[in-house]
Amino acid sequence: xxEALAVTEDGVRLTEEQRRRRRSxxxxxxxxxxxxxxxxxxxxIVKLGGNVASRSF
Amino acid sequence: MASxxxxxxxxxxxxxxxxxxxxxxxxxxxxxxxxxxxxxxxALTGMVLAPGGIHPVIGFVALLAIAVGAGASGALNMxxxxxxxxxxxxxxxxxxxxxxxxxxxxLAFGLILSAGSVVVLGLFTNWVAxxxxxxxxxxxxxxxxxxxxxxxxxxxxxxxxxxxxxxxxAWAAVTGGVSVEPLVLVLIIFLWTPPHFWAxxxxxxxxxxxxxxxxxxxxxxxxxxxxxxVLYSVLLAVAGLLPAVLGFSxxxxxxxxxVLGLGVVLDARWVLRMRDDDLKMAPxxxxxxxxxxxxxxxxxxxxxxxxxxxxxLIG
Numbered sequence: 001x002x003e004a005l006a007v008t009e010d011g012v013r014l015t016e017e018q019r020r021r022r023r024s025x026x027x028x029x030x031x032x033x034x035x036x037x038x039x040x041x042x043x044x045i046v047k048l049g050g051n052v053a054s055r056s057f
Numbered sequence: 058m059a060s061x062x063x064x065x066x067x068x069x070x071x072x073x074x075x076x077x078x079x080x081x082x083x084x085x086x087x088x089x090x091x092x093x094x095x096x097x098x099x100a101l102t103g104m105v106l107a108p109g110g111i112h113p114v115i116g117f118v119a120l121l122a123i124a125v126g127a128g129a130s131g132a133l134n135m136x137x138x139x140x141x142x143x144x145x146x147x148x149x150x151x152x153x154x155x156x157x158x159x160x161x162x163x164l165a166f167g168l169i170l171s172a173g174s175v176v177v178l179g180l181f182t183n184w185v186a187x188x189x190x191x192x193x194x195x196x197x198x199x200x201x202x203x204x205x206x207x208x209x210x211x212x213x214x215x216x217x218x219x220x221x222x223x224x225x226x227a228w229a230a231v232t233g234g235v236s237v238e239p240l241v242l243v244l245i246i247f248l249w250t251p252p253h254f255w256a257x258x259x260x261x262x263x264x265x266x267x268x269x270x271x272x273x274x275x276x277x278x279x280x281x282x283x284x285x286x287v288l289y290s291v292l293l294a295v296a297g298l299l300p301a302v303l304g305f306s307x308x309x310x311x312x313x314x315x316v317l318g319l320g321v322v323l324d325a326r327w328v329l330r331m332r333d334d335d336l337k338m339a340p341x342x343x344x345x346x347x348x349x350x351x352x353x354x355x356x357x358x359x360x361x362x363x364x365x366x367x368x369x370l371i372g
Contacts, residue, residue, distance in 0.1 A: 005078075021080045028081035039118055043181055046114045 069105065077162055083152040086126030087135050087163055087168075095352065096127040096223045099246060102356045103224030103239050105363055106305065107231035111182075119182050119230040125188045125224055126174035130197040130219070130337040132167035136160055137202050141268035147261060167198075186230040193222040193269060206268070211277040217250030218243075241299045245355065248293040252286045253348040259283075259328070260345075261336040283329045286344070290325035294318025297355055307371050314355060321351050 006013040014022065098122045102118055135142065135153050139257040143154035152158035171194050177188030195341075201216025209215075228239035230293070258265060259282060265272045274282045297318045303312030321327035324347050327340035365371045 007279055018078050025077065025079065025081055025084075028084075039121075042114055043118055046112055047181075 060197035060297050065287075068187065077159070077160045078143045079152065079162065083157045084154050087132040087158060087166060088105075089131035089135075090128075092126050092131060092220075093293055095349070096236075097124045098353065099356055100118070100124075100223035100227035102359050103227035103234055103242055104121075104231055105360055106224075106242075107228045108239055109121050109231055115181055116231075119178060119186070119227065122174045123190060123230075124176040125170050125222065126178070126194055129167045129174060130194045132163055133194075134202045135197045136167055139163075139205070141207075141270060144268040145261075145264040148284045178226075183233045184231050184232040185235075186226055187210060189222065189226045189235075191230050193219050193226060193277065196222075208271065208274040210271050212216070212271070213254040214251050214255035217247055217254075220250060224336070237263050237303065238300075239288070241296070241303065241305075242356075244299070245251040245293065245296050246352065248289055248296050249348060249352055251289040252293065252321070253345060253352075255282050255289075256287050256328065256341045256344040258349065259331075261340040279331075279333065283331065287325045287329050293351075300359060306362045307366060307370055308360060309365075310358050313358045317351055317354055321348065 005018075006015070069169040094237055097120055100120055104111065104120065132341035135151055138148075139151075139153040142148035142151050149155065153160055153163050157287040160195060171191075175191045175194070178190050196214065200214065201219055205216050215269050223237040224242035224246070225235055229235055255273055258274050259279060262272065262279070267274050273285065294315075295318070297314040300306035300312055301308055301314065321344075324344045325339070328344050331340050362371070
């Protein structure tokens with residue numbers, strides 16, 4: 001059963017527990033995105049190999 | 058100029074469909090983490106056994122992509138099977154039937170992770186491995202979950218091929234191709250799947266009956282299922298010896314695999330001797346647990362054997 005949301009004239013009001021869950025989900029998404037950035041960067045460096053600056057185009 | 062009264066009646070907004078109230082742990086649960094850990098371990102074995110080697114960073118990311126691909130399959134399975142999961146005691150607390158994650162959220166999560174893991178594996182290793190991962194996801198979600206699971210008692214036998222593929226995906230990530238060795242690993246997992254899941258189906262037969270899933274005990278009866286469990290356990294024990302027989306593992310591995318195989322066959326024999334009025338079904342529960350241990354130990358043996366060969370401990 002989906003939990004109810006308190007909808008008022010000013011918009012949706014979340015309970016403390018709902019607010020906590022949303023915050024932790026946002027943090028988790030941010031961490032995953034940061035990890036992806038690191039992974040893509042490191043793999044790019046690995047795949048480029050060494051002596052990148054002195055290679056010809 | 059007349060003033061306009063812009064009072065409107067506000068319809069209740071069903072914001073529950075627009076706002077996710079799930080916690081990170083709920084999304085993580087969608088990935089079936091315990092299945093993922095076995096996928097990672099079997100894939101790691103395929104990667105280590107593959108000739109040529111792979112840069113550790115690339116290897117790590119490839120394993121991560123395979124794990125995420127497997128998790129995505131799990132999420133899509135939980136999306137599709139939410140209706141029967143809700144009817145089974147074993148699965149009704151999963152995120153979708155319990156209402157913590159909306160079905161659409163699980164579907165989007167699964168689709169995005171599927172596409173992402175396949176693309177990442179293709180870009181970072183090669184497109185053969187990516188194609189195999191895509192096929193694995195397709196097989197599990199479409200062939201097993203959507204087609205076979207609700208239609209035939211051979212569902213987990215055929216569908217088990219999906220769970221068996223991670224070693225060959227990891228092998229292809231290293232070599233760009235497929236060979237006999239990873240197919241032997243696939244065979245081992247493929248033959249392991251029926252005794253493992255039929256042991257579960259025996260002591261959960263009421264649950265599966267409630268959900269209308271045609272597991273073998275519900276369709277063919279407990280006696281036929283027990284005989285099939287023994288048959289597959291014997292085949293599994295034999296298949297476990299193949300790496301030594303074919304020469305890509307040592308005789309020491311062969312000895313260890315023989316001992317482990319004997320253990321599984323003995324456990325299967327206890328299941329065969331289970332009485333019809335045994336409601337607790339302890340032998341079936343034991344086989345379910347010991348089969349997980351078997352798979353873990355067989356692949357651990359392969360890794361230890363390869364490491365020992367590499368450092369010259371064994372010839």
